[in-house]
Amino acid sequence: MDHAADALRTDLMTITRYVLNEQSKHPESRGDFTILLSHIVLGCKFVCSSVNKAGLAKLIGLAGETNVQAKKEEPITWVVYSVGEEQKKLDVLSNDVFVKALVSSGRTCILVSEEDEEATFVEPALRGRYCVVFDPLDGSSNIDCGVSIGTIFGIYMVKDFTEPTLDQALQPGKNMVAAGYCMYGSSCTLVLSTGSGVNGFTLDPSLGEFILTHPDIKIPKKGKIYSVNEGNAKNWDGPTAKYVENCKFPKEGSSPKSLRYIGSMVADVHRTLLYGGIFLYPADKKSPSGKLRVLYEVFPMSFLMEQAGGQAFTGKERALDLVPKKIHERSPIFLGSYDDVEEIKALYAAEAKN
Ligand SMILES: O=P(O)(O)OC[C@H]1O[C@](O)(COP(=O)(O)O)[C@@H](O)[C@@H]1O
Numbered sequence: 336m337d338h339a340a341d342a343l344r345t346d347l348m349t350i351t352r353y354v355l356n357e358q359s360k361h362p363e364s365r366g367d368f369t370i371l372l373s374h375i376v377l378g379c380k381f382v383c384s385s386v387n388k389a390g391l392a393k394l395i396g397l398a399g400e401t402n403v404q405a406k407k408e409e410p411i412t413w414v415v416y417s418v419g420e421e422q423k424k425l426d427v428l429s430n431d432v433f434v435k436a437l438v439s440s441g442r443t444c445i446l447v448s449e450e451d452e453e454a455t456f457v458e459p460a461l462r463g464r465y466c467v468v469f470d471p472l473d474g475s476s477n478i479d480c481g482v483s484i485g486t487i488f489g490i491y492m493v494k495d496f497t498e499p500t501l502d503q504a505l506q507p508g509k510n511m512v513a514a515g516y517c518m519y520g521s522s523c524t525l526v527l528s529t530g531s532g533v534n535g536f537t538l539d540p541s542l543g544e545f546i547l548t549h550p551d552i553k554i555p556k557k558g559k560i561y562s563v564n565e566g567n568a569k570n571w572d573g574p575t576a577k578y579v580e581n582c583k584f585p586k587e588g589s590s591p592k593s594l595r596y597i598g599s600m601v602a603d604v605h606r607t608l609l610y611g612g613i614f615l616y617p618a619d620k621k622s623p624s625g626k627l628r629v630l631y632e633v634f635p636m637s638f639l640m641e642q643a644g645g646q647a648f649t650g651k652e653r654a655l656d657l658v659p660k661k662i663h664e665r666s667p668i669f670l671g672s673y674d675d676v677e678e679i680k681a682l683y684a685a686e687a688k689n
Pocket residue numbers: 419420449470472473474475476564598599600601603626
């Protein structure tokens with residue numbers, strides 16, 4: 336009789352129970368964090384069920400509008416480049432669900448969403464101590480073909496939340512108190528860190544509960560996989576081009592790395608976290624500041640990576656040391672296994688010396 340397996344089956348560690356345990360380590364927040372997270376979990380469950388039935392419910396397809404990312408920041412070439420920026424019904428729906436869930440939690444004062452041009456300042460009566468930055472549905476270019484997509488979120492504590500200001504959302508990533516993502520794939524998996532390690536929970540649809548399935552995730556120190564959109568190779572800078580070449584043509588005695596690229600950050604980072612290796616979205620001549628957004632893509636994934644024993648680098652500095660100036664700011668990112676990121680840091684350091 337496998338008592339351990341039996342105990343695991345009956346002694347269910349749900350995400351709520353896990354966070355309640357974590358909460359006991361932070362008596363100062365009087366249960367606010369648990370309440371906030373339960374509303375994020377509700378949003379993930381809603382989006383999960385919508386994604387699962389998207390094809391059936393004709394939720395796929397264009398909503399006919401373009402979102403903030405396509406409007407302002409990038410030169411024309413960018414728009415051509417990111418057909419994925421066309422807003423899809425699922426994006427709109429997911430954003431609505433999360434904004435309403437977060438506001439109704441009564442625990443937030445500022446919300447920054449990939450889908451909204453401006454930050455949302457919660458009305459005084461419903462304000463709370465947290466700022467939440469999030470991408471309600473990342474990987475939109477993969478929605479139509481049913482490839483894994485996800486929600487990404489990061490949580491900051493706001494000192495004076497009675498008069499919240501934008502600079503309280505533009506904090507360095509290292510100030511985050513928690514971060515996570517929820518992947519909508521073959522199963523629905525929520526990966527979370529509250530600053531003491533990383534844990535993965537899988538949604539059991541029969542219970543409607545996220546159950547702990549991946550306790551204390553540690554990324555392997557070195558990996559056999561590299562993940563990058565090689566279609567941008569001709570526009571890469573020297574260190575990135577050299578690193579990818581080393582992955583494909585390693586020195587004598589080492590075997591080449593395998594290329595895996597889904598084009599959905601949540602799915603590519605989830606695989607990297609579990610199997611090891613490196614995910615990179617470097618800058619290139621067409622997008623000198625890279626593509627991925629600092630607040631709700633780069634920071635949460637970098638926070639998780641460091642908590643799992645890996646690291647995250649921008650090409651210039653530790654990603655979590657970045658201090659964003661705008662809410663939709665972008666940055667190059669190299670994240671994954673400690674030794675793999677060390678290699679690319681060495682190439683950038685060597686170039687900086689020249
Ligand atoms: O298609 P590309 O340029 O490789 O970009 C893929 C990247 O863009 C993203 O889809 C983000 O863009 P969206 O927020 O528009 O979905 C990431 O999930 C993914 O890592």
